[in-house]
Amino acid sequence: MRFASAVLCWSSLAATASAGAAEVDARPFDKLSLSGSASTFVDTDDEGGGGSLSYLHYFTPDFLAGFGADHTFVEEAKLTYGSVRAAWGHGEPARRFILIGEYYNGEGDDNGRKFDYQVGVLGMSQAIGSKFSVQLETRQIDIDTTHGNLPKLGLTYVWSPKFVTNIAYADSVSGNLGTELTSARFDYYGKHVNVMLGGSTGKANPAVLVLEPGVVLPPSYSNEYFLGIAKPFKRAEIQLLGDLLEVAGSEKITVTLSFIAYLGSRGQ
Structure with missing residues (x-):
């Protein structure tokens, strides 16, 4: 997963943490996810893509853990890594506390130059009433020559069951x-489809965003926008996501198609 998506996906994870109590208690199916993506750079002829596979298992209604693998490439540059993650929740929905941990480890190849990829994440979410929750995260990043810690604060509000x-x-x-x-x-x-949209703005390191595997450039101003649609079924979901990333003078468009299967007979 590109970090820009990870930044936004932590928004997704924060939203999931907010809705996590409902999800963990009400639909504790194991989840098998498969996705594929295609990318193109607006200002060049470079193209890329990738794929990922992940599995999440509910050991108890309050504890889940899983693993995954991810591969991404742009022309001859490529990055492959594995991941493990776990989440534990405690309390009633209006007071629920959730602790989340993730670790990513892999290796990239930039036209013959090898580089390491390691990211560790520790996050928590605290519900304050039935509609509001606060998320805190610390993310330790070691990608090639880029290193450091990136803490984050998130706020989630449930306006209604639909928004x-x-x-x-x-x-x-x-x-x-x-x-x-x-x-x-x-x-x-x-009722029939779910829609997600959002974006990010600020200053970012292209290596952190994984603009291109192995790219080493100084931090620069960045904007990202995404729009997605999801079609849920009884035991599965299909998602289509479009993403535009602007950083370091480049514009990258990525389209990702994902399939999520809900496995197991629990909750029936």
């Missing part, structure tokens, strides 16, 4: 990340 918003602010505090991003996400849960 959820999340805003977040992240600012690096060590190393050479030079990253400061503000993001927002809006989710609408309709």
Whole structure:
């Protein structure tokens, strides 16, 4: 996963943490996710893509853990890594506390030059009533020659069962990340389809955003916008997401198609 998406996806994760109590208690199916993406750079002829596979298992209604693998490439540059993650929740929905941990480890190849990829995440979410929750996250990043810690604060509000918003602010505090991003996400849960849209703006390191595997450039101003649609079924969901990333004078468009299967007979 590209970090820009991870920034926004933490908004998603924060929203999930807010709705996590309902999700963990009401639909504790295991989840198998498969996705594929295609990318193109507006200002060049470079093209890329990627794919990912992940699995989440509910050991108890309050604890889940899983693993995944991800591969991305742009022309001859490529990055492959594995991941493990876990989440634990406690309390009733209006007071629920959730602790989340993730670790990503892999290796990239930039036209023959090898580089390491390691990211560790520790986050928490605290519900304050039935509609509001606060998320805190610390993200330790070691990608090639880019290192540092990126803490983030997020706020999620559930306006209604159909409409959820999340805003977040992240600012690096060590190393050479030079990253400061503000993001927002809006989710609408309709009768037949779900819609998600949002974006981020600020200053970011292209290596952190994984603009291109192995790219080493100084931090610069960045904007990202995304729009997605999801079609839920009884035991599965299909998602289509479009993403525009602007950073370091480049514009990258990525389209991702994902399939999520809900496995197991629990909750029936």
